[in-house]
Amino acid sequence: MSAFRDAGHLFRLAGVFAAGVLLFLVLRSFLVPKSFGEYGHYRGNALAEIAARPVNFAGHETCETCHADVLEKKKDGKHAHVNCEACHGPLAKHADDPSSVTPAKLDTAVLCVRCHEANAAKPKSFPQVVSADHSNGLPCDTCHQPHSPAISAEAAK
Amino acid sequence: MNLTRRHLLLLLPAAGAAWKYVLAGTPEIAPNYKLTEHWWSMLIDLTKCIGCGNCVRACQTENDVPDGYFRTWVERYHVTDYDIENPQVDSPDGGKKGFPPAKDASGKNFFVPKLCNHCADSPCTQVCPVGATFISPDGAVLIDKTYCLGCRYCVQACPYGCRFINPRTDTAEKCTLCYHRITKGLTTACCENCPTGARQLADLKNPKDPIHEFLKTHSVQVLKPYMATHAKVYYNGLDGSVR
């Protein structure tokens, strides 16, 4: 007991520390977001917030619900698995309200070379041409129909 | 302790209020979407990639990615013969506008699209000091941008260089596997827009997903396997020179 006789200041100090810890714990209970820890060490509501982002590309299945005729043309050709928006761009707004957004007419001279311009790094089996030599400056859709690009034997003549 | 009627009269309303509180905090991700039914990954078939850059552009459009930063990008490799230790690599603006003709057509040339690998054991989520980045129960590594401090520790910790700090929000950002699309039954923007099917979203928990058959019949690799991050983006035909 005599050891504690002159230690009053240390007890006061301990009291200050204890008060600080208590204050911290109280503040913490207010400030930690309520959904924190729901699935792991993060704010559970973040999942729904991230999932709620608006979509810009409708996805080919959505296009096909209205444009079944194009799907018909595409399905047996080489572009069967090239999705609509890969060329036509993001059209979720058009799919939601077709009359509000009219998709732009595409310029084949710019669009087609993106994939089909010859490049040493492209797989050898992939159809590629040196566009300057291939068509004498004519736009690609002079001979190729993009939705089914193969040229029939008669048309090639 | 004997539960008297008085105890119940106090406990039940309290429990009811608490339950409502819990329910209020449970977000609905999307109708009919159950987190535990999915384990997302991606398959990239390098034998099919043509370096068109469609994926990079589509990602930027879908996710509003600022110029100069990349949630996904394409690299072009040139390897002369046997010297796989010294490839020449370029990625002009991340491959966003495609690639110019190769200077040297000899040797081996190919494209490698890259993105966040959504690692099952990710070093980036390990180092986040506050829990702003995490792996969702369905396998997507995501960032809570309202909680992120912008300390950049996760950017340093990623071995693949897929993270960046968005200058508009001053928070960390990266590929989200188009979480807002895949939870609605759509595929990612990059996979939707890939003309050759080189990129394909895969759900490892779905027994009908074609990736299971593919993994059984092809030699696949992940990037930097020695980092033991358990990356979930699988590459078919990944050359030894790829960094």
Add this chain to the structure above:
Amino acid sequence: MPGVEGFMYPNEIELQWSVLIVLYPFLTGLVAGAFILASLERVFNVEAVKPTYRLALLTALSFLLIAPLPLQLHLGHPERSFEMYLTPHTTSAMAMFGFVYLWYLMAVLVLEIWLDYRRDIVVLSQSTTGVTRLIYRAMTLGSSNISEHALHIDERAGWLITVIGIPSAFLLHGYVGFIFGSIKANPWWSTPLMPVVFIFSAMVSGIAAVMLLYMFLTWSRKQTIDMRCVDTVARYLFYTFIIDFGLEMLDLIHRIYESDESFRSLDFMVHTKLYVSHIVVQIFLGTVTPILLLGATQVLTLTESARKRIYGLAGCLTLVGIFAMRWNVVIGGQLFSKSFLGYTTYKMGLVTREGLLTAVVLTFLPLVILWVLVKLLPPWPERYEGPDSVIAHAR
């Protein structure tokens, strides 16, 4: 791309951590080093360094108070930084460091200073007037007991705090080293030696800083520099330097010998982009030269004024060298691509939030704090020599 050589992953081109993150380990290193010097006297009874004891503690506190500032200025959202205390991620070294910092500040440094100064604080709370009186009264926590027994309890408690404080100081700066050393993605950082190298370089910088401060402040107060003290401090600086240099050489030799996939890229970087900061400033000017200078004072018999000059020069070179070491670790670790195929450049702003001016201000701000602390709690030996001193009452 301007500033880029070879190939870098597109998101790697811009550096993530700036000069402020270089400054941060430098400041916390000074804290740890100053504290270790103080503990030499308190725990290991190296009586000769007693004149620097209180000054070392105040120096540590000044730098520790400023240390979070570069971090706050660097964050994208400093207003969210409290989240590290609310929801710390236990796997994150950075989050856990928040608590190590808090522990060290409150449970070690502030406590030790308070216990050592308590008698003076009580005396000053009774002898001063006005605002200063209020400050001292607040610091007494309402207790004015300075009986011999109370002071003896303070002495024993202070000793205990210092004993806990030594591993705490190692933890403080070792943790900073671990924050870098645990990043497997970065081969320049990832090594188990990193915390150890950081601790020893911290000790070197802290001892040098206190030595310089003591010499400068004593001279500016027109008092006599206690050469026995300074000679001893310099000797400890010399020993610590040998260990620090040895550790850095071990890391270097190990890298060169193993020559793993990262080595060629890192080696090239050190010889080109980091040539001046690493080879010239850190190794030659900042390590080898001070070691030779201090070594000379150990083997040769030199006059007092020659020794003072050498200590001054060696001390300054040491601080520059240790800063360069932090620079080479932090900035160097971000200059090379993780593909090992390219390099980028650090574009340091001058008057931006994370620029040079901010770094300079933050380096000198602790000295301002120290000036305030020295006025409030004078650390000078004359205060505690003689019959009226703390020592006479406590022992």
